[in-house]
Amino acid sequence: MNILLIAAAVAAPSAAPAPEPASEQGAGGETVERKLDEEIVVIGQRPSFKTEVVQVGAFRNQSILDTPSSIAVISRALLDAQGATGLEEALRNTPGVTQQATSPTTSNNFVNRGVLMNARTNYRLNGALQIINLSPVPIENKQRVELLKGVSALYYGLSTPSGIVNVVAKRAGxxxxxxVYVNGDAEGSVGGGLDIGRTFGPDGQFGVRLNGYASHVETPIDGVDGYRYLASGAFDWQVSERLSLKLDVEHYRRATDEPGGIALAAARLLTEIPDPHHRYAPADAPYRTWSTNILGRADYVLGGSWSLRAEAGLATSRRQRSRADFSFTSTTTGPTTGIGRISGNYTPDQEYRNEYLRAELAGKLDTFGIEHELLFGVARNRQIQKDQNQRSYAAVAQNIYDPVRISFDDLVFTTTRLQPGSVNIDTGLYALDIAHVGEKILLIGGVRRVIYDTEEAGEDYTIKTWTPTAGIVFRPTPKTSLYFTYIEGLESAGTAPAGTENEGDILRPVVSKQIEAGGRIEVLGALASLAYFRIDRALGYIDADNLYVVDGTAIHEGVEASLQGNLTPQLSVAIAGQYLKATQRDTGVAAQNGLRVDNTPRWGGSVFAEYRPEALPDFGINGGVYYTGLRYADALNTFELPAYTTYSLGANYKLRLDGERAITFRVNGDNITNKRYWSTGGSVFYVGLARQVRFSASMDF
Structure with missing residues (x-):
């Protein structure tokens, strides 16, 4: 449902006037994209958490009032105010986002609307390239983070109906x-980076934005440390009035240690959440990743309102991962004594590759007084997963209440399991018509032809299907909009998670359906949104035999609301909430039907506000509240993950120097009450991080 206004990204502005134009006129009268540069400083205007336009997928530079779906945009101003260092801090501003089965110190396995966001299909760079989220995505070189919620099949093809996380690179403006900046935290992390952006040439036709960052990483978990690096470049060339080129290149590396998780059978026996500083995994158990993303794009204006766009990209990721899951030796004495063991495996050779191609033709056509924005496109995503050798080791004694140090080099590896690789090719041909009926109504209709081929050990198959889209947007006034949409999509049924008997098995894709109705209104300097959604999809869960299966139907139904922007010149807010009812049906297990889908909180929400006194405009103080409701860890709802609330506090001050130079100092504290909570659901559980205090100093020249 989230990709309905595809043509608007490369065609004309919306039917009703937007507060800020989404496009400009070229020399020949054709419509071209308006530059999006949120770092431009307007005299007398303060940075805002509100965003006028979106850039995810086909919504590039489209007015947010004209997007017929729920979308959360975390601007650079909001990321900076919170001292965010990764996607976890960014997405906590969106209601209902939880994590599953991986430690937040190694990678983020996000769940939205109760549906897992697939690490290889649901994350995008600049609304286009499928990047691989097995390596934590850096945000130092990003201008904003967007979460486009729900089904997104028309433009993106195969992906789960949780949503698309889009990271937008900083560009020269x-x-x-x-x-130049330095940052660190109270645990001992320290890092520094450089951000340079310039346009040059006789007419400013060239643009370059370079970013580099390096840091030593410490975490609140005993003995879990490492490092990370980032180098990136965003290059722009306006070759002529008709032709423009873009190129993005980034490489990042992260190396930390695995902290160790707690198996479901052990977690359900605990009477309290364990100490968040404890580490159960062996010392130096590695979690190391290397990722490279390359994305090129060309736009050519054919004449009038018609244009061509071509994109190509490559995303590669390599990972070395050691798992360690704690379980009790005895279910009767273990919870009292803490005596148990860790068991797990080491996979040194996980390699993934995504190859991306897209071509589009867009333009306008008038018929009987109705203006049609038309889009025709073809896209191809080829995903390659190479063979992996997973080595399991013999169980080693450990104590959950008083962990002992275990050397990774002393582990005895007993078996090696070959996990065969696979090649998935998702080819889509799509067409969309956005019809402007008068000045206030948009009628939307589109369809995608999906051809999905999979080659894996012992079985090759092809799935062909049609995924339709339909919707309407009504603009009663220039500052309000109402919408309704229906969309179908093909989604991956998932990969059997860590700890299951069929771990690593890839299940066949299934069709999901979604309806959504909502509205938006500008209030003072903020944007308020309200939406109802319902997703019908195949149900995936871990059965009584510890097998990950797809059986039955999951109905995800809920309401979301948000308010983001400046309520006064001094007060900026980002407020969001969600009510979600996710229900299992037709599972074939009578006791399971009607129960909640695992890891789906009924309620979730966040409030973040920053205040800048009128008398001290260069000083800001902020605070946040983040709530996640009760979740169930298993399909039979026998193990509860209690609701929890964490709090943040922060302050910043800009010291102005000669000319345009300035130094900005920031300090931010997260989980300041040191709340203990389960940060993940799934088959393996991790405790949320203890209190963290981060600081930074940034100098503009």
Missing amino acids: DRPVTN
Whole structure:
């Protein structure tokens, strides 16, 4: 449902006037994209958490009032105010986002609307390239983070109906950028980076934005540390009035240690959540990742309102991962004594590759007084997963209440399991018509032809299907909009998670359906949104035999609301909430039907506010509240993960120097009450991080 206004990204503005134009006129009268540069400083105007336009997928530079779906945009101003260092801090501003089965110190396995976001299909760079989220995505070189919620099949093809996380790279703008910064935390992390942006050439036709960052990483978990690096470049060339080129290149590396998780059977026996500083995994048990993303794009104006766009990209990721899951030796004495063991495996050779191609033709056509924005496109995503050798080791004694140090080099590896690789090719041909009926109504209709081929050990298959889209947007006033949409999509049924008997098995894709109705209104300097959604999809869960299966139907139904922007010149807010009812049906297990889908909180929400006194405009103080409701860890709802609330506090001050130079100092504290909570659901559980205090100093030249 989230990709309905595809043509608007490369065609004309919306039917009703937007507060800020989403496009400009070229020399020949054709419509071209308006530059999006949130770092441009407007005299007398303060940075805002509100965003006028979106960039995810086909919504590039489209007015947010004209997007017929729920979308959360976390601007650079909001990321900076919170001292965010990764996607986890960014997405906590969106209601209902939880994590599953992986430690937040190694990678993020996000769940939205009760549906897992697939690490290889649901994350995008600049609304296009499928990047691989097995390596934590850095945000130092990103201008914003967007979460486009729900089904997104028309434009993105195969992906789960949880949503698309889009990270938008910083680019050179009209204002030169030279920024040097250092940051760290109370645990001992320390890092530094450089951000340079320039346009040059006789007509400013060239643009370059370079980012580099390196840090030593410490965590609140005993003995879990490491490092990470980032190098990136965003390059722009306006070759002529008709042709423009873009190229993005980024490489990042992260190396930390595995902290160790707690198996479901052990977690359900605990009477309290364990100490968040404890580490159960062996010392130096590695979690190391290397990722490279390359994305190129060309736009050519054919004449009038018609244009061509071509994109190509490559995302590669390599991972070395050691798992360690704690379980009790005895279910009767273990919970009292803490005596148990860790068992797990080591996979040194996980390699993934995504190859991306897309071509589009877009333009306008008038018929009987109705203006049609038309889009025709073809896209191809080829995903390659190479063979993996997983080595299991013999169980080693451990104590959950008083962990002992275990050397990774002392582990005795007993078996090696070959996990065969696979090749998935998702080819889509799509067409969309957005009809402007008068000045206030948009009628939307589109369809995608999906051809999905899979080659894996012992079985090759092809799935062909049609995924339709339909919707309407009504603009009663220039500052309000109402919408309704229906969309179908093909989604991966998932990969059997860690700890299951069929771990690593890839299940066949299934069709999901979604309806959504909502509205938006501008209030003062903020944007308020309200939406109802319902997703019907195949149900995946871990059965009584510890097998991950797809059986039955899951109905995810809920309401979301948000308010984001400046309520006064001094007060900025980001407020969001969600009610979700996710129900299992037709499972074939009478006791399971009607129960909640695992890891789906009924309620979730966040409030973040920053205040800048009128008398001290360069000083800001902020605070946040983040709530996640009760979840169940298993399909039979026998193990509860209690609701929890964490709090944040922060402050920042800009010290102005000669000329345009300035130094900005920031300090941010997360989970300041040191709340103990389960941060993940799934088959393996991890405790949320203890209190963290981060600081930074950033100098603009």
